[in-house]
Amino acid sequence: MSKERIFELIRKEEATLFVGAGMSLYAGYPSGAKLAETLYKNLTSDLQKELDFTTNLPKLAEDIYYLKGGNKNYLIEILKKEFQKPPTTTEIHQLLAKFPQIKTIITTNYDTLFERTNKNLEVIRKSADCATANPKKQWLFKIHGDLSDTSNIILTNSDYNNYFVKDNENSIFWNTIKTKLVENHIVFSGYALEDSNIMVIIEKILIELGDNRKEMFFIAPTIAPAKLKFLQQKGIEYVQLTSEDLIKELDEDLKYNYFPGLSRGIGSADAALNFAIGNNIKLDLSKSNDAYIINNVSSIEGIGKTEVKFNIAGEDENTKKIIDSLRGKDFEDICLSGDILKEYNHFFNGIRINSQNDIKSVYIKKVPSLFGLFDIVCEDGFELDNYHLEIFIANPNESEAKMKIMANDFQILIRIVFPKNLKNCKFHIEIVPSKAIKSVKSGLNFYSILSRITSNQRFKFFQENKLIFNYKEKIVFDEDAFDARYLFNYFNKLKKLEKHFDVRFLDIDLDEISEKRMKFIMAYIDKIILDEEFNGMTFENKNKKEFDYLTEEPGKDKALIISEKQKSIYNLHGIDFTIGYFHKYIQDAYIENIQDLISNKTKEFSMKSRSNTIFFQFTDSETMISHQ
Structure with missing residues (x-):
């Protein structure tokens, strides 16, 4: 538990690190005992004696x-x-440089590992350095000095004795250190209690701090029983750990626990922002009472990796479906309610950003297996370039595969059932257009491809000049499957209307297709005459001149033209089209009940066509231009 307590205190920014030579062994620098051996071996043999x-x-x-x-x-x-x-x-010190939660480090080391690896560092060797040190940076007190000022290096017994004289102890340098030690818990790492200098330092600290001291910890891989008793008597917690493992495990702990603690008031904005920067993360923070809320995270360089980890409670059918979907057995998006979510954790670039148990819901949107711009080349030479597709693939079981292709305004749902012999696979295909297709171009592109596929053509998909998919096996489709050719022709007609009338169709609803209106508008554009079956009509005519014309020469067919007095207007997909005057023409009309009309038995005409045909035409003039 002592190790976890150290990590907790560091997260709270309440620990001072006291570092000895053991922290530098991994970098190739000597321990105190090894340095003593080197000093001795480099002497002449006479001096050694x-x-x-x-x-x-x-x-x-x-x-x-x-x-x-x-x-x-x-x-x-x-x-x-x-x-x-x-x-x-410098691996360990590079990690240590990423811990702004440690505000103060005190070291007896002569090396420059801290300075090499940490740009956000103030090195303090003497009292004068305290006055100019930036309080927002990490402070490193080098109490034994270093090779930048060899006259003040502490190495011999005399150096130690002189170092702790009264005048030195009352200096700004030592008073600043005392303040740091009083305000914070102390973690010793990189020392062996066999070193007399650390024993002197510990005793001195205990005397200076007295009953005001906070918790103290001593990190070492091993310790002699007598030395352990010494620590216990002094109220210092021993933690069996190497200095390297301490830093590595601290790194893991901070990555997992530090950011979630911000919302509980643990940690400061400066430390949080610097810790994020050290891990290639940009944070957007806001303050809420005594806590900080992380509003947004992003990578400083490159693309960030977001992970969400959580547990799901319960084992009902709905939970099973969710788990199957998460395992890639389905490609549908998932909405998880807070009722079943437990231990929700959000990670970014491997660092836990927050941890919550009061989530109302989580919406998980599936990422396509393949996406981007594709070039599609069909067997007949037709090509469609830079066509955006998103392809989702799922495997519900060993004998089945599912695919969803998102193509702008369309979804293609494919289910493939594999027989045991892997021959004659069964395909179940469904086309789902959007309620509103954004443009004629969108519909025309899609049905240009689909009409060819359903006509049993082979095709290829390319992405960035690479062949992604080569479809060779032909699926035999029914005649005009999915109305592909019909809709391809329909969108071609819409394109023709756009060009002729200088309009643009937007948000096209396929449920609003009107064949009759399209036929009339196209007839106007192409200046053609339409015909359809005519089964007769009945009407009354009180105009004597017209009555006489219709009843004269009873055995002779009449040519009948009916023209509207106003131009016709038809609405197609939200656009009104004025297409001229509407004319109806029957070239072989006859009155079926002409004798009854002549003898005044009825006033209602019953008109029919010998060929059972009536013709239509739209013209810009009030009269019919031509007829058959």
């Missing part, structure tokens, strides 16, 4: 210092050789 070797680095360095006549040049030379060489890797 005058020394009692010890891994106690301050003591050994002190002895060498005096053997060298009170000169540190040899010690500094070895330090430069060991710590100015390039690191073998």
Whole structure:
């Protein structure tokens, strides 16, 4: 639990990291004991004989210092050789640089791993640095100094003794460190309690902080029983972990738990924004009371990856359908109600953005298996370029496949049933047009292709110059399946109307198709005469001149023309078309009851056609132009 407590305190931005040499071992830099060994081995054999070797680095360095006549040049030379060489890797410090939740790091290390990997860092080596340090950046206190100022490096016993004299302790540098240690919990990492210097530091901190200190943790892979007792007596929690594993596990914890905590008031806006930037994420935050709400996330560079993870409660039939759909057995979009959603988590670029249990509903829109602009080439040479398609594929079971093709204003639903011998597959195809087809071009493009496919032509799909699909096996369709040829011709006629009348059809409803109106309008454009079956008509005529004309010469056929006095207007898909005067013509009309009319037995004419045919024509003039 101590490890989880450390992670919690870091998420709250309430922990100071105290770092020793063990944090730099992975990068190829020496531990204190290894550095002591190097100092000893590089001495001449004569000097080695005058020394009692010890891994106690301050003591050994002190002895060498005096053997060298009170000169540190040899010690500094070895330090430069060991710590100015390039690191073998900076992986752990690169991770650590992404943790703005750690406001303060205190280190006894001489290397520059922190500076190499963190641009958002203020390095503080002396009191003067405190005054100019940017409070919004991470602060690194190098309490043993480093090779940028060799005169102030702390290495020998004398250095340590002089370092903790009263005047030093009351300096701005040390008072600033004390403030950080009082305000925050302390996590020691990279130290071994066999190092006398860390024992001195811990004792000094305990004395300085007294009863005001907060929690303290000591991270190490192993520890001797006696040293463990020491920690326990001092109230310091021991956590068995390497420094590398601490940082790696902290990285995982922050990625999973930090952002969700913002909505509960844990964390600051600055740390959240910087943590996001360090992980290639741009955040849009808003404040709500003492909490922060993440309104939007996006990638700073490249395309971001969004993931949603959740559990579904219950095992009813509806739940089974949802699970089947999520597993790719269906391609329909899914709406999940809050009743069945449990542990809803939203991830972006591998980082958990939020976690909720009070979601009202989640709508999951399926992503097509294939989408984009395609070139379609048919067997007869017809080509359609840059045609936008979205293709969804689902596999309900081993013997069945489903496909949904979204083509602008149309859906094609295909169900394929595979027999055991994989021959003679059964295809079930359904065409679902949109309620309103956006334009004539949209309909014409679709039915240009569909009419050819249903005419049993082969075709190919290309995308970005690559052959995506080559259809060779011919499905035998019924005559004019899906009314494809009929609708292809219909949209061709609409295109002709657009060109002739300078209009544009929009949102075309196929349920509003009127064959009669289309036929009349096309007859006007093409200046043709229409004919249809005529089974007779009855009417009264009180005009004596017309009555006499109709009844004279009883055995002779009449030519009858009926013209409307106003131009005809027909509405097609929301557009009114004025198409001239409407004329009806019967060239072989006769009066079936002419004798009854002559003898005044009736006043109602019964007219018929010898050929049972009546002709129609639309003209711009009030009189008929021609007739058959």
